[in-house]
Amino acid sequence: MEQTPLGKRLARAARASDINWKFLVENVPVWPVAPPVPPYTWGDGDHRYAPSQGVEVLLDALHDRGQSQGVHVGTESILITNGGLDALGLTVRHLRRSGVSRAVCAGPILLSLAQLFDVTGLQLVVQPWSRLWSEQSWRLFRLGPGDVVYINTPHNPTGTCLENWIVKDLLKDQEHHGFALIFDLVYDSFTYGPQRFVSPLALVEEWRNVFGVNSFSKNYGAPGLRVGWLVTEPGTIADLTSHLEMERIAVSTEAQLRAAALCKHGNAPLVERVDHGHQLVVDWALEHGVRLDSVRSGTQAWLDLEAGDTERFADSLLVEDMMIVATGANYYPRDVDHIRVPTGLPASFLAEALQVIARARHRARCCHSNR
Numbered sequence: 001m002e003q004t005p006l007g008k009r010l011a012r013a014a015r016a017s018d019i020n021w022k023f024l025v026e027n028v029p030v031w032p033v034a035p036p037v038p039p040y041t042w043g044d045g046d047h048r049y050a051p052s053q054g055v056e057v058l059l060d061a062l063h064d065r066g067q068s069q070g071v072h073v074g075t076e077s078i079l080i081t082n083g084g085l086d087a088l089g090l091t092v093r094h095l096r097r098s099g100v101s102r103a104v105c106a107g108p109i110l111l112s113l114a115q116l117f118d119v120t121g122l123q124l125v126v127q128p129w130s131r132l133w134s135e136q137s138w139r140l141f142r143l144g145p146g147d148v149v150y151i152n153t154p155h156n157p158t159g160t161c162l163e164n165w166i167v168k169d170l171l172k173d174q175e176h177h178g179f180a181l182i183f184d185l186v187y188d189s190f191t192y193g194p195q196r197f198v199s200p201l202a203l204v205e206e207w208r209n210v211f212g213v214n215s216f217s218k219n220y221g222a223p224g225l226r227v228g229w230l231v232t233e234p235g236t237i238a239d240l241t242s243h244l245e246m247e248r249i250a251v252s253t254e255a256q257l258r259a260a261a262l263c264k265h266g267n268a269p270l271v272e273r274v275d276h277g278h279q280l281v282v283d284w285a286l287e288h289g290v291r292l293d294s295v296r297s298g299t300q301a302w303l304d305l306e307a308g309d310t311e312r313f314a315d316s317l318l319v320e321d322m323m324i325v326a327t328g329a330n331y332y333p334r335d336v337d338h339i340r341v342p343t344g345l346p347a348s349f350l351a352e353a354l355q356v357i358a359r360a361r362h363r364a365r366c367c368h369s370n371r
Helices: 005-015 056-068 084-097 111-119 129-141 164-177 234-248 253-265 268-288 310-321 347-369
Strands: 022-024 078-081 102-107 123-128 147-152 180-184 210-215 228-231 300-304 323-327 338-342
Touching (some): 084 180, 084 210, 102 111
Parallel strands (some): 102 123, 147 180
Antiparallel strands (some): 078 228, 300 338
């Protein structure tokens, strides 16, 4: 598998570890102060395997989190996984075994997800977010039992959230036509604006072939835990638990206990930091005349710098400014216009990084105009 442009830049930085690189890559929000996660001891579980479905204290914490969002399912409908991508992989392979052969996605989607659908043997159809949902255009695909619709809401990279009326219509169609639905909710804590975000899972009445995927990586700023979770009907959870047990027995007990403590503590400081980061980027974009093609949700801003070839611009940042950024090459279909800026970083670092980007943009535009 060919290395992505971002992977090549990161590899170059790894070979020059003496340089003080500025990494503007991962859209993982950073805690202002380390959260109060209790110490972990040997007696907490290192001497035995965790239950394959998940430890009770974490299942209970996630059940309570769901209840607070209006998602009324029991712990028998939750499976703990090794991160959100693991939850998605388990789900996609389960659906492939059941006869699903096509994935229809609201895009762009992360390149790694496109590769996951491909290696699982699914025909991949990606439609631009606005086109798929306008005037119920998903119905043009004549969706049926051989299909799954994948939706990341809030959407990475644009931050757009699926409106409630669309969710309700999708669920009605899903129940009538028998296709599967995957709601990827790994950014569901970071929704801002006048209207309160309603989890799509709160609108589900019939859970057959409806799946919710989530993670502690973004929502709790803890990607190192490698803890995610999956919500669906209990029979499917039992089947997926058997597959998880066969492939990797269980998720680390320590990671699950730390995740439970984080879930109970809450993530308000992260939500506030990301909100401030969004505002910082909005103000900067207005000041410098930069087009911001994202809304104020999720943990990133999606910027069209109008500075020529984006990959050449990113290479210039690498060589001239010792900065590494994620571009539209990290998505499918490949985007040639945008870079992604994380909004959950310390304000001082983010402000400095934006000024570096402004200088590099000025440099690129001057070079372009002189040709």
